[in-house]
Amino acid sequence: MDERQPRSGQPPELRFQDGLIPAVVQDVETGQVLMLAYMNEESLRRTLAERRTWFWSRSRQALWPKGETSGNVQQVVSVTLDCDGDALLVKVRQQGTGACHEGDFSCFHYPVELPAPAPVPPSASSGEGSRERPGAEEDEPREAGGDLDGAEILAELWQVIGERKQHPAPESYTSRLFEQGVARIAQKVGEEAVETAIEAVRGNPGGVAYEAADLIYHLLVLLATSGISPRQVFAELRSRRR
Template sequence: MKIDVTNLKFDDKGLIPAIVQDVYSDEVLMLAYMNGESLAKTVETGYTWFWSRSRQELWNKGATSGHLQKVASISYDCDGDALLVKVDQTGAACHTGHRSCFFNPLWNEGEGRNLPVPEPDNESIYGVLAELYRVILYKREHGGEKSYTKYLFMKGQDKILKKVGEESAETIIASKNNSRQEVIYEMSDLWYHCMVLLAYHGITPAELLHELSGRRSKENNSKY
């Protein structure tokens, strides 16, 4: 498949920056560079290829680690000097093992102050929720006849809300039973259905965490 690159502005080294974004969660995963050849191979194979400025060679992202990036779409900005590549990411995008290369906190919104915002590791609650959210979005679009997630979206908002209510009640009962294991089990069901509800409204887990972080950063934690 040939593509028209006449509107793209490669730099004097024949390169153009490519921002890689998760197609399901919209999380920015990495920044790399493409030249004409790597862009063509990306389109041809359906997986990301980049130009390594340090090694001066083409590289297929994930070919060694198995953390491949299946391309969903490629677009360019208003000036034609940057690409946005949306991908279905397998595993971690960063060579450090983080899902995203952008894991070093520099500044966080909150009255103009620098705040310590530790990045959760891959086993953190955010990593689990982000992965669950990706699965929910995938199942919504590609789930088969036996997919419960697909079934919920097909039934619509009322069904999803009913399940959130049911799981809330079951969590309350588990708590009243003073059963730690029951609370864990029922709360897990509740969280899953809440994540489905978020996906229904197009809200990502990151948006909730941002809201919680904003409340935490308020002076004297007044929101709490």
């Protein structure tokens, strides 16, 4: 997630499952996640050789170069293997109107309405949840009872982020993000979105929740540095229900 732990040893070998490996495609300029597709060994070889994306169609059981008929070619900038060797991150320069066959720039354009999160018992802080998170040491809201609902958690986190923006603290991760500027914050949003998508592809609900929490946190920081409040986002979502 962050560059907190040094790399050790050799990179992992590619791990194809049933001959395929998921590839998350990300726009290199904006950090926006464009699509999720699958590659086999041949499509990956062509992607690396031609520096444009090739995928394997599971429905047609055939290779296909992205943009073959639409002209929405993806020029490959980099291909990165994840730490387990079972997923790829492909950064591209998207040409044409976008990645989605429905006409949107990104295939991820259908918001999912989330239910209010259930209270997390104190014991849930052990295990995987104990690893360091951005800002966890001083930037996240605290509630002794652990019974804040979703709206209260967002409101309190937004308040903390606003305080760090107005009154920077040297030890604050949030303050350091503001100092690094909007480009770095936007990059972090893109990275966390990709990691959330990867956990979903792996079928790891706990990982999705963990990475989604980081994504929401960084998105709120991006809103704050852009002068946008969550109320404006909620108003936009509300207008789309009419």
